Amino acid sequence: MSAPALFTTPAEGFTSARFAQHLSQRGYLPAWWLETKKAAWNQFLALPLPSRTDETWRFSNLKGLDLDGYHVPEEPSQQIPHHTDFPQAAEIVFSNRQVVARSTISAELAAKGVIFAPLDEALRNHGDLVRQYYQKHPTNLGSEKFVALNTALSVAGGFLYVPADVEIALPLVIQHTLSGNNVSMFPHTIVVLGPRAKATLVEFFISGGAESERQFVSGVNDLHASEGAQLTYVGAQNWSRATLAFQTNSIAVERDARVLSLNLHLGGRQSRHESHSRLLGPGAHSEMLALTVASGEREFDQRTLQTHIAPHTTSNLLYKNALLDSAKTIFSGLIIVEPDAQQTDAYQKNRNLMLSDTAEAHSLPGLEIQANDVKCSHGSTSARIDAEQEFYLQARGIKPVEARRLLVSAFFEEVLNKLDDENLHAALTGLIASQFKR
Amino acid sequence: MPSLEIRDLFVALAATPDKPIVKGLTLTILTGEVHAIMGPNGTGKSTLSKAIAGHPDYVITSGDVLLDGKSILEMEPDQRARAGIFLAFQYPSEIPGVTIANFVRAAVQARLAEGEDLDATAYYKRLYSKMDLLKIDRKFTSRSVNEGFSGGEKKRCEILQMAMLEPTFALMDETDSGLDIDALRIVAEGVEAMRGDKLGVMLITHYQRLLDYIVPDFVHVMYDGRIVKSGDKTLALELEAKGYDWVKQELAAATTA
Numbered sequence A: 001m002s003a004p005a006l007f008t009t010p011a012e013g014f015t016s017a018r019f020a021q022h023l024s025q026r027g028y029l030p031a032w033w034l035e036t037k038k039a040a041w042n043q044f045l046a047l048p049l050p051s052r053t054d055e056t057w058r059f060s061n062l063k064g065l066d067l068d069g070y071h072v073p074e075e076p077s078q079q080i081p082h083h084t085d086f087p088q089a090a091e092i093v094f095s096n097r098q099v100v101a102r103s104t105i106s107a108e109l110a111a112k113g114v115i116f117a118p119l120d121e122a123l124r125n126h127g128d129l130v131r132q133y134y135q136k137h138p139t140n141l142g143s144e145k146f147v148a149l150n151t152a153l154s155v156a157g158g159f160l161y162v163p164a165d166v167e168i169a170l171p172l173v174i175q176h177t178l179s180g181n182n183v184s185m186f187p188h189t190i191v192v193l194g195p196r197a198k199a200t201l202v203e204f205f206i207s208g209g210a211e212s213e214r215q216f217v218s219g220v221n222d223l224h225a226s227e228g229a230q231l232t233y234v235g236a237q238n239w240s241r242a243t244l245a246f247q248t249n250s251i252a253v254e255r256d257a258r259v260l261s262l263n264l265h266l267g268g269r270q271s272r273h274e275s276h277s278r279l280l281g282p283g284a285h286s287e288m289l290a291l292t293v294a295s296g297e298r299e300f301d302q303r304t305l306q307t308h309i310a311p312h313t314t315s316n317l318l319y320k321n322a323l324l325d326s327a328k329t330i331f332s333g334l335i336i337v338e339p340d341a342q343q344t345d346a347y348q349k350n351r352n353l354m355l356s357d358t359a360e361a362h363s364l365p366g367l368e369i370q371a372n373d374v375k376c377s378h379g380s381t382s383a384r385i386d387a388e389q390e391f392y393l394q395a396r397g398i399k400p401v402e403a404r405r406l407l408v409s410a411f412f413e414e415v416l417n418k419l420d421d422e423n424l425h426a427a428l429t430g431l432i433a434s435q436f437k438r
Numbered sequence B: 001m002p003s004l005e006i007r008d009l010f011v012a013l014a015a016t017p018d019k020p021i022v023k024g025l026t027l028t029i030l031t032g033e034v035h036a037i038m039g040p041n042g043t044g045k046s047t048l049s050k051a052i053a054g055h056p057d058y059v060i061t062s063g064d065v066l067l068d069g070k071s072i073l074e075m076e077p078d079q080r081a082r083a084g085i086f087l088a089f090q091y092p093s094e095i096p097g098v099t100i101a102n103f104v105r106a107a108v109q110a111r112l113a114e115g116e117d118l119d120a121t122a123y124y125k126r127l128y129s130k131m132d133l134l135k136i137d138r139k140f141t142s143r144s145v146n147e148g149f150s151g152g153e154k155k156r157c158e159i160l161q162m163a164m165l166e167p168t169f170a171l172m173d174e175t176d177s178g179l180d181i182d183a184l185r186i187v188a189e190g191v192e193a194m195r196g197d198k199l200g201v202m203l204i205t206h207y208q209r210l211l212d213y214i215v216p217d218f219v220h221v222m223y224d225g226r227i228v229k230s231g232d233k234t235l236a237l238e239l240e241a242k243g244y245d246w247v248k249q250e251l252a253a254a255t256t257a
């Protein structure tokens, strides 16, 4: 019954008319893609909004899932904050779904067959390659309706393809900025690393305008590491205070490959992140990391799944939340070890640092083990910020906000230290620090 | 002349405000002066110094603390520190993940005007020179604050912070405990170098030997939350020889008389 409520503003909102218009403007794209979009649109219409009885939405604020009145901007914004001031191999900057700036990869990398392009361009020039990996391993942790909407309306996003044995030392960067009131965005990024390839992709998701701008985002990414590949993916979001955001992350790791994903969550009114790692071949490893600074009345909802399909695979999840004010975090994680996945090592840890008595941290760790020779552990801890440490810092003249910033940074260091790239580390530290300026 | 004035101060734990630990203590410290405070365990020496620094565990139930004639009781701990009060902790906190360099830097930065940026090169030059003076290995800059430090290293680090922040009044709570003889001399020399006429010191100690190096202008005996006897440096020698029972007996005689 809730679906029709989405269509109260006929000219705006996610209407079938709006979708038809979107589709008609994209006749230049491959037919399979347009068919995929149509199917996704129908799926979006058919799927209900999450309800109280959905276990995957436990503790979430369902009243906040209001999709009314958003429109899909066709014009880039004039306000484009820049957060990517560090050495990089190439960059694509989207503003309100349009590419507004772009630097290309070196001729040397291009000659080796590396592709780094906006999704739209990749669909035109490398459609078959994109098709091979597009939602090959979907993440089904509760946001299927919003993922369907992403597929139906996505324009922005990137495609990174690194052929076998090619290593890219510097990070590739995609920046998405969204500006305007009631605007929405549906980025989809696909990363494919061939055998033994190595690369780092960093995606920034930033609101460009006023903190009060109401925005809606549903983003998706598909990360694929072929045999022996090493992929580092960093996603950092700093949405406006009134943004409703979804991001789903699919991580497929083949034999002896290694993926490190780190998601930094700073903004949004309500933001949900789903991440699913699949360990597909022996020796595969997935390092799943997340850092959240939850302030104000924001809600951060994180749902994860580590599926061990092949034997001798490892995964390590460490999600750290720093909670201030009246913010709320939800962590719900599951490790599944399938019957064939003997000799699995799987860890899952959620740590919450409470900086306020009115903040709320929910933690729902879980294990489902179908093999008998495995090492698994999961756990969650919540600790109040150490009052003696806080006093010690203040007794040196350090202001309370700065003292908290230092203690939160110290808490996050364990995660940030897993990044090899020092400049990237510094960029993320800077973004985190910006949350403590009052 | 800058002054730190403690007037008839009563301090209790915030949880038990009706049970004072410091019970009517009065003391005035001027810059250039060193006041040694000695007294048995549990008489409230640390409570006094932490309350002056603004520790949230304690409440001041009556009396006042004035810096240059103005009460500091309404000020937050960080404001008191920036106003020139420095507490060298008896038990400094360990802060894993915050390096000495970043910690001291944040403290120095906090004293700059809004929008003014710290000159990193000058900062490190100064930090290293103070470390050399205090014979602290420069490698310590990248270590987490006090984490895994020996007792003596922690105390030396307190003095390093004091040297970097140049307070007007230092409350040094048993800075000598845990120091070996060489470290004691180094630390004492560090304090003496800062002393001049710009620094006033409240020096809490149990041992006369520190006072051989930092010669006090006054020695006070604190007992049961009060100063019960004051004198010059010879009082410390007398205490060392006779112990506190002597003071307690004198006190008992005075109250029954």
Ligand SMILES: Nc1ncnc2c1ncn2[C@@H]1O[C@H](COP(=O)(O)OP(=O)(O)OP(=O)(O)O)[C@@H](O)[C@H]1O
Pocket (backbone or CB within 6 Å): B013, B021, B039, B040, B041, B042, B043, B044, B045, B046, B047, B048, B057, B090
């Ligand atoms: N935070 C606290 N919680 C409980 N009791 C406290 C606290 N702080 C002080 N006290 C009590 O107050 C009294 C004075 O303690 P304080 O630490 O000030 O003594 P001190 O003179 O510094 O002793 P020492 O010479 O052993 O360092 C003691 O009985 C102590 O147990």
Ligand SMILES: [Mg+2]
Pocket (backbone or CB within 6 Å): B045, B046, B047, B090, B173
């Ligand atoms: Mg003490």
